Amino acid sequence: MTTMGLFSKDIKSMNDLFEHQLRDIYYAENQIVKALPKMIEKASNTELRNGFSEHLEQTKNHVTRLEQIFEMQDLTPEGVDCPAIDGIIEETDEISGEVDDKRVLDAALIAAAQAVEHYEIARYGTLIAWARELGRTDCVSPLEKTLEEEKATDEKLSSLAETNVNLKAAE
Amino acid sequence: MTTMGLFSKDIKSMNDLFEHQLRDIYYAENQIVKALPKMIEKASNTELRNGFSEHLEQTKNHVTRLEQIFEMQDLTPEGVDCPAIDGIIEETDEISGEVDDKRVLDAALIAAAQAVEHYEIARYGTLIAWARELGRTDCVSPLEKTLEEEKATDEKLSSLAETNVNLKAAE
Numbered sequence A, B: 001m002t003t004m005g006l007f008s009k010d011i012k013s014m015n016d017l018f019e020h021q022l023r024d025i026y027y028a029e030n031q032i033v034k035a036l037p038k039m040i041e042k043a044s045n046t047e048l049r050n051g052f053s054e055h056l057e058q059t060k061n062h063v064t065r066l067e068q069i070f071e072m073q074d075l076t077p078e079g080v081d082c083p084a085i086d087g088i089i090e091e092t093d094e095i096s097g098e099v100d101d102k103r104v105l106d107a108a109l110i111a112a113a114q115a116v117e118h119y120e121i122a123r124y125g126t127l128i129a130w131a132r133e134l135g136r137t138d139c140v141s142p143l144e145k146t147l148e149e150e151k152a153t154d155e156k157l158s159s160l161a162e163t164n165v166n167l168k169a170a171e
Helices: A016-042 A045-072 A083-098 A101-132 A137-169 B014-042 B044-071 B083-098 B103-133 B136-171
Strands: none
Touching: A016 A045, A016 A083, A016 A101, A016 B083, A016 B103, A045 A101, A045 A137, A083 A101, A083 B014, A083 B083, A101 A137, A101 B014, A101 B103, A101 B136, A137 B103, B014 B044, B014 B083, B014 B103, B044 B103, B044 B136, B083 B103, B103 B136
């Protein structure tokens, strides 16, 4: 995957915008694949570590699904810089560098992962709406499959936040 | 509001983490107050412009609500750098600089606003979970009020994306 510092062309149509958004989330998913192993390493709670590991495998599938969508449209899978996901991951690194207590760190990691999930939920929601409007029904179903997985991950993280890690951290 | 480049202290407890997250979203809400007038200026669709204007007023209320929460805890309202919201807003500026067609620009603005909303939904969700665990029930209700408003805004944007702007842009 290569990334471009600037857009190689102006965005003139909804098709261009759709393609740009695909490249944005493709970059983001690849950055998440790189970030998750560090998060797994930092997490203490077993359920959280397993959840992150499972989500890493899912994320690799999301990358493959995006590559299939690029292919469906005769496009080369290629990312564009996505300052949003870079910022979210940077914030994760910063905050987890500040926390020593393992249980507080787990709470911070869950929060960071939920910010990542919500970014993806927003982006896939937009892509699905645009794919429908553009009549690209072949793209809708794989995008929806990924969206459902992101939502399920977010829900799992919410219940982990509420029941497990925080209860211990607030002792 | 002043912002700090680095954290003034390590995060040792869930209380510290909660306070840090409050400062993060306080910074973010203030950046959104600055970004929305530019988005209103760029939007063409009347419903979208009105939606952004209404949300600007809501966002100012969210800032005030956060200031009240700081006061409840004898804290000075002060932000911390939030690379995540900076990245999301930077991406909005970048993409809207690339789009000439008004209707495509509206679609890009809606997508950008939804990324902002989802960031806030993640952060307020986390803050509410932590406030509950920490027994800070006085903070829960104002945080929930804001979360509900962010969710409602996201839903309005979704229906705008699906029915209005994109239909026209895909013509």
